[in-house]
Amino acid sequence: MTRTVHLSLEINGKTRELDVEPRVTLLDALREHLELTGTKKGCDQGQCGACTVHVDGKRVLSCLTLAAQVEGRQIATIEGLAAENGDLHPVQAAFLEHDAFQCGYCTPGQIMSAVACIREGHAGSDEEIREYMAGNLCRCGAYNSIVAAVREAAEAA
Amino acid sequence: MRDFSYSRATSADQARQAAIQSGAMLLAGGTTLLDLAKCGVFEPEAVIDITHLPGFSDIEMDAAGARIGALAKMGEVADHPAIRANFPAVSESLLLAASAQLRNMATVGGNLLQRTRCPYFRDPATFPACNKRSPGSGCSAIGGVTRNHAVLGTSEACIASYPGDLAVALVAFDASVDLGGRTVLADEFFLTPGDRPDRDTVIEPGEMIAGIVIPASPAAKNSTYLKVRDRQSYEFAAASAAVGLELEEDGRTVRDIRVALGGVATKPWRARAVEQALVGKALDAASVEKASRLAMEGAVSHGANRYKIELAPRVVARAILQMGGLA
């Protein structure tokens, strides 16, 4: 017997309804049920940061969060970052400017993490950015450009 | 991951009642529970979310010490001004753990109860033999790849290291774990494997961690957590040390010293022999290095983890020398 729960999630300012098994993670709910595939699945075990989203303004890993856990919370994903008119968020623009990716797979997680990192006040130096962005791995090794992009976006913020 | 039911606890009593049922598990941040459920190590039938219980996430400080609610997040505790001022080693042990994302999710109660990172424990499909997972099935690590296994506190049944950082600082400063009905010293909360490696701690079914109590002391106020690992960040300890130091007025003689080790033992490891060798003595590099070697009394290696026996005393010595202003 498959049990499902009915959830109503606040994602990027919109209410989304879905029926899922209780074991479904926020990551799978976004990707498989809500067609929000910007959030990426890397390791699915908390080890890479590709699935980073914001819950109530804080960066978390959606692969280790149950969708049911975040009912009633404000969820923000990469799809909600740019302005309505399509203008990029300053961190997105800085990633483009600095070529802060190669394959791009880690990029949505990097950007969501960077937005929070800057907001937390943890982007004061390259060293601090490296430490506080350590939860986002990049198999392509675009780290130097990522640090440059985060630093520029932090200085402009 | 096997399917389970999900419910939110309405009170601590209700959570405890629900958790007694076989197949039930409490869910805090979920960063251990969901990880191990995906590995097939945990197979809960009912998951009870306790994160909405009011009053279990407060951080309070008075002259006697700090009380940290079990549901306080690792990141909040690390950044709390009173914790940073009075227990730097506690704050640092948390900041050097996991990643910013995980520290926003994980609670300090869940942190204490995280399970070993022994790769055999984490992979039941490939390695059915694991005494910690299935008592009596054997140990796949002994004779296998042991780079991150323990050298202290091991038994013939299990050599898994305790991976957490916070607990190391708690054990150094005589903190206690509040289980609601009883309070247990952190040092006694954790168990060495012996012939029951399935039991990591003294917690019983139906018990819940309510909070952590850390007594204030001059040594805790002048403390640090030094963590050495295979990469700079986002990694468990190869060896770590929580050290607190109080000197006499002369600025050289040790009045009180606390030393605990992480990454090298089956539980957070208080190194009392090191403390006893230094208390009442004047600090200098030679005596600190000699005393630090006592931390490895009784150490046994299993091949690839041999390096820890050399590394750990150096980590201890460096941390003590740093606190004494000698490094």
Ligand SMILES: Cc1cc2nc3c(=O)[nH]c(=O)nc-3n(C[C@H](O)[C@H](O)[C@H](O)COP(=O)(O)OP(=O)(O)OC[C@H]3O[C@@H](n4cnc5c(N)ncnc54)[C@H](O)[C@@H]3O)c2cc1C
């Ligand atoms: C990639 C990665 C890297 C990590 N690196 C580090 C590191 O460097 N250092 C470190 O210390 N840790 C590290 N961790 C471990 C992490 O800190 C723990 O997973 C986390 O602290 C567990 O807390 P939680 O609230 O998420 O627990 P949960 O997963 O919710 O619970 C863990 C266990 O405790 C039980 N439980 C939870 N709360 C209570 C309570 N109040 N009373 C009774 N039982 C309870 C649950 O039933 C479960 O069995 C890492 C984890 C990951 C995934």
Ligand code: SF4
């Ligand atoms: S060391 Fe312990 S946890 Fe690892 S396989 Fe052996 S019994 Fe299991």
Ligand code: FES
């Ligand atoms: S997919 Fe979540 S951390 Fe890797």
Ligand code: FES
């Ligand atoms: S750009 Fe390819 S993984 Fe980072």
